[in-house]
Each structure stands twice: as structure tokens, then as C-alpha cells.
Amino acid sequence: MKRPVPASGLGHLRVVLDENFYIGPGRADLLEGIEKTGSISAAGKAMAMSYKRAWSLVQALNEGAGAPLVETSRGGTAQGGAHLTATGREILARYRAMEQKARAAIAPDVEALRALTKRPPPKT
Amino acid sequence: MKRPVPASGLGHLRVVLDENFYIGPGRADLLEGIEKTGSISAAGKAMAMSYKRAWSLVQALNEGAGAPLVETSRGGTAQGGAHLTATGREILARYRAMEQKARAAIAPDVEALRALTKRPPPKT
């Protein structure tokens, strides 16, 4: 699963809140997928990630953050599933906002670097 | 070699120019170390990195960027050494500037996230 090169030049933005909690692109995508699909396994599959890995990431997120970001249920009519808590949604939204702001803030420098290293503007 | 948690909350800023060239915190620190010490091995040692690893990173930087960022010499009176090219210095400077700008741009959201997850302001 290779992440495509963003035209913006911003590859990773990892926001580290302390030594056991951070949000990066992968975690954000996973949260987004869970929100969209209502399931850890479906979200994982959508990004070509094993269920175990996806579940482990959710664990890390829930334990790392003070509050749970993802709530899960097993069995029942819906046969189980997962969804974001309000905190989870806010963290995701803020991360996306930060990505945008950071992109905008560094855009001029990225352009300058592209020119400096004589690189054609990327196709994507 | 663990990177300390920055009080700003910005852990990683990786600027990807294309699939074989990017700059992140590690590479920037290495460039800075080379600039300061005049040697790949000294710079590597300063960040608890093996010479081989440091040298490999320099290779990746020089090959990935269109132009060489680090120039090296062997033997001679100074017994060899390394220094940044003008391009190398500019890339480093711009990366640092981008870090600052990104930090500033996301600072309010970082604060909000800290509050949201009820985290004491970090000591560092």
C-alpha cells in the first residue's frame, strides 16, 4: 500500500500530542474509513490493511488519547460494528483542517524547492 | 535514538517533492550537522547514527535531488570531510522555515486537541 505523492508537496503531517498519542495520515484515513463504513474491518479492507492491523491502530488511538475515539460493538442485529465518538470526529476534523493549513502555509516554499531542484510539476 | 516530543505538537513534517526525493526532520538534522561539523561521520555520531546510515542518507539526498546537496572529499591535509553546497544550504533553510510556518499555522488546533484530550502542557 503505497501512498501517492501529493501535488502539494506535503507528504506527512504527524501531530504528536505526547509520547503515546499522535495522529498522522494513516490513522486519520482509518478513522475516516470507520466513520464511512461503520466497521473496522471494512475500513481496513478499503485501505488494503489487515483487520488485525486496523484493530491494533484503533487500540493505540483509544489508549493513547485520553478518551475513546472509536466505539465498537459485537454481535447483535447488526452483527457488530464500530463508529467514531464525538471526540473521534473532532480529532479527525481538526487533523484534516491542520493538513490544509499546513499545506497552504508551506506552498510557496514547496514551489521554490521544485524550481530549485528543477523538477517538473507532478502529474497527479 | 528517540526524538523528543516537541512542545509545539508538530512531530514530523515531511515535504515530498517526488517519489525519490523528500526532506524530513532526520534528513534536515543530518544536513545541519554536516554544515556544523564539516563531516558526515561527526554529524552522524552527534545524532547517535552509524556512519554508514548517515552516508546512505547523504547518498539518497544527493541522488534524489537534482543537484548534489553535500560535497565530500577524501584524504588530503584535512583528512577528508563534507560540506553543504549552496543548494543544500537553501534546501535546509527552507525546510526549517516551513517547519516554523507549519507550526504556527496549526498551533491553535494543537492547543484545542490538547484541551480536548485533557493533556497537561508538556514539560519540554
Add this chain to the structure above:
DNA sequence: CCTCGATATGTTCAAAAAAACATATCGACT
């Protein structure tokens, strides 16, 4: 009480990354 799909977790294997170790080379200077 058995089914079903998704969560929950352990175990084992393979691939990738980094560390560790080992040489070889350059070249002004003595």
C-alpha cells in the same frame, strides 16, 4: 440453541529496516 458477521487476540512467518562488523580507498604531508 444455533447462525452470522464483526470484534477481539494470540501465534507464527516473512520482509524490511537498522545495527554491527569489516575493509578498502583517497591524498596531502612527514
Add this chain to the structure above:
DNA sequence: AGTCGATATGTTTTTTTGAACATATCGAGG
């Protein structure tokens, strides 16, 4: 010609990471 310190590379070992596989569990509903 031999020294010295830093670059330049190759080889081997260890560590880390992720994939793969295997089970166990939950719980409304048929």
C-alpha cells in the same frame, strides 16, 4: 613509502514491522 582520519562499500546479524493464519467471543434473531 608510510601515516592518518574521513569517505566509500560490502557482508552479516539483529531488530522491528507487518502479513498470515488460527481461534475465541459477542448477542439479536430465526
